[in-house]
Amino acid sequence: MWKSLTTATLTTLALTLPAHADTQFSYVDEAGKPATQLYVKDGKVRMETGGDAMMFDASSGTFTVIDHAEQSYMVMDAATMERMAAQAGQMQQRMAPQMAEMQAQMEHMSPEQRAMVEQMMGGLAANAADPSAMAMAAPKVEMKDMGGTRKVAGFRCKDVQMVVGGQSYARMCLAQLDSLDIPAADRATLEAMHEGMRHMTEMGPGAPSVPDIMPDGLAIAYQPEGPAVEDGDGPETLKAISHGGVSADLFTVPAGYRKQTMPDMGGR
Numbered sequence: 001m002w003k004s005l006t007t008a009t010l011t012t013l014a015l016t017l018p019a020h021a022d023t024q025f026s027y028v029d030e031a032g033k034p035a036t037q038l039y040v041k042d043g044k045v046r047m048e049t050g051g052d053a054m055m056f057d058a059s060s061g062t063f064t065v066i067d068h069a070e071q072s073y074m075v076m077d078a079a080t081m082e083r084m085a086a087q088a089g090q091m092q093q094r095m096a097p098q099m100a101e102m103q104a105q106m107e108h109m110s111p112e113q114r115a116m117v118e119q120m121m122g123g124l125a126a127n128a129a130d131p132s133a134m135a136m137a138a139p140k141v142e143m144k145d146m147g148g149t150r151k152v153a154g155f156r157c158k159d160v161q162m163v164v165g166g167q168s169y170a171r172m173c174l175a176q177l178d179s180l181d182i183p184a185a186d187r188a189t190l191e192a193m194h195e196g197m198r199h200m201t202e203m204g205p206g207a208p209s210v211p212d213i214m215p216d217g218l219a220i221a222y223q224p225e226g227p228a229v230e231d232g233d234g235p236e237t238l239k240a241i242s243h244g245g246v247s248a249d250l251f252t253v254p255a256g257y258r259k260q261t262m263p264d265m266g267g268r
Helices: 078-106 111-120 184-202
Strands: 023-029 034-041 044-049 052-057 062-067 072-076 141-152 155-164 167-175 218-224 236-243 258-260
Touching (some): 044 184, 141 167
Parallel strands (some): 072 258
Antiparallel strands (some): 141 155, 155 167, 167 218
16 A cells, blocks of 8 residues: 655654554455554554565654565665755756757647657656756645545544545545544654655655655545556555554564665766
């Protein structure tokens, strides 16, 4: 669930949290089989989606993405994300003359030819004359209130539609954290994680991102649409929230996994 969404400041993530408590969120797919699992313990979060996992540590403000198929992992911290965002900006500046030339050439194309080129380049050509708008910019994410509420797993939530880049991406039912059965410590940890996700998007084009499960509250029901379905997402619904018994081992990288580094985008 939420494989490719990008949208809570890393400098504020080293929070002083109250007494810790373990919380597990169990989601099921439309057949009732286990799906996404979310664990919170001692200022850390682990989210399992499919064969991969993502971990967050509030004390350091770091995200760790684990690829079980490749037996590898990648750590994203504030310094790494800021470096990538800066490199992306430098790359855009270097590309600006070539993109401006492309834009001039496109002015002599027929509307059909121009539309074809823009579609092939995913909108890059349309913004070629403006380096600040050039293409690596993350698509705009909008949350549209659908005007209804319902109960999922006994909790009240609000129906919304997520629109990404002008396309409907998913319908979700969002519940505010303070309305759920979550201890204050674990709620603060989840809020810190969301703040980190939001901060990534504010860094600008080129910054890495991780799935944001709380665009405006915790998604306790998720129905993918359009691109999300093409990405392999499926419907999921919260089944239960439980406490206790979350192992600390869940928040460590498996032994023998290879550490990968974020790619250098050529910035100097």
